[in-house]
Amino acid sequence: MNYEGQICRAPMERASFMLPVMVGCSYNRCKFCNLFRHLKYRELPMEQIEEELKRVAELGGNPKKIFLGDGNAFGLKTEHLMEILDKIHVYFPECYCINMDATVTSILRKAEEELELLYKNGVRHLYLGIESGLDDVLKFMEKDHDQEQAIAAIERIQKAGMLFDAHIMTGVAGKGRGTENAEALADFLNRTHPRHVVNFSMFLHKEVPLYRHIEDGTFVPADEVENLREERCLLEHLKGNEILYDGFHDFIEVRVKGTLPKDKERMLAKLDQVIAEYEHREPVYAYVRGECPDLEKCENHRSLWEMEDAKRMTV
Template identity: 60%
Template sequence: MDYEGQICKPPMEIGRFMLPVAVGCSYNACRFCTLFKHLKFRELPLDKVEAELLRVKNLGGSPKKIFLGDGNPFGLSAERLLDVLALIHKYFPDCRDVSMDATVTNVSEKSGEELRALRDNGVSELYVGIECGLEDVLAFMRKDHNSEEARGQIARLREAGIMYSAHIMCGTAGAGRGIENAEATARFLNETGPHRIVNTSLFIHRSAPLFSDIESGRFTPATELENMLEERRLLELLAVPVDFYDGLHDYMEVRTKGRLPQDRERMLARLDMEIERKRERAEMYVVYAS
């Protein structure tokens, strides 16, 4: 299938066959994001989805796990998702593990009955864009939810038997607020118990709406050192089992991954080493302005 847009996939899903079923993001209003600003969200025709499944089957593929693309396929209606799942089962009847990205709003738009039907037909896990635990930051970044709404929708997923994993970002609170944000985010994650966590540094491109806030002085980005100190505090405070945690900064030599709690000390030691290196260098910001 010719892929339109930019591939957005959690690192722990790299080994899964990715089946595009939509283009873009149904929300597409977060101030920091540029991935889908040039695209209008739309569902892909079912015949195109089926053709991709047939292509993979004819190549000898037999995926047991499938990740649906694009930005948030859970923004499709439950009816359309069930149609997609039926096609998956038609060509790959052994596949019973389907995951995808979602927003809190995507979950709220589906009834409990629809969530259970999706689970019964193979939807096992959603990666939800939580980003941070501070209410004023969620509002400033124009996320589609506040923390209370996120807690409520995650509880509904749990009732339906669908696992939730969290996308979060260091640096969303800006300079000087990293530890505060780490503590608020840890409280949220400890309350909601994500299966997996993907943590990245906030990266600001000139084309992002947030860039104008930097130019006007409304937002001061955190340094990479601050982001790593924020991540360290978060890892100290996470008190729930996490099947896999992956912390990616924009410099790939700084990557912290493992299971919690069993790998916590190793992960903290890795961060401590990189933190000391960063202290010896000039401050670095992950802002792309060219």
């Protein structure tokens, strides 16, 4: 597979055939994210997509599940998505499940008839970056939705038959707001009934616009113990049935995984154990350098912070 950029997909898709249909992310403005900032967004031509399908078929591949990459494949025009789905079914007629990342805005832009058509042609799981349960946090991080818009979008895809899978982040609200964010997120998830919830500590990078706010004190990061307490509060308040939950804290190598509500007490006990182990140590922060060789100056030798300011001036 010819792949440009960093492979990024939900852990539930680890056994799926990943079919690139675009490079980068069509939105690419979230302040905390460095996954696609070094890439120039573009849609891949159908010839290249079909070549990859043909290559896998000729090697004897017969995937039953396919994940369309990269960021926000659901944002492609329905006509283009349908052409991709048709090609998939030609090469892999036994494929029954085609999943991808989406944004709230990309869902709201599609008519009900389009959503129903995509479902009938195999689209099943949409992964949405919900991130926070607080509207002021979403606005600060430059997400492209608020809570009510997200609820409206999720209701529309569920009506069409699709499943909603939530990506959320502990620490996204900053120091001192973990409990507030957890309670708001639990309320949101209890209303929207996701099939999967993937939760991880928000990574802190020097190479993204959020770091400017860390430097000037307008955003103070939470450490991993606060993030663990936030996750514990979230799990305590979640009430859905048969929610597959997967929580990651890479910098202290902790993973909390199970099915709610069946495994809730076991997961809470594990969090209690880890909190007790780390709460008297030096604080640990989910800080990384990122994978772009020089992400601060990846486009026309301009810093990302300059680029973000220029975007705001043109909006």
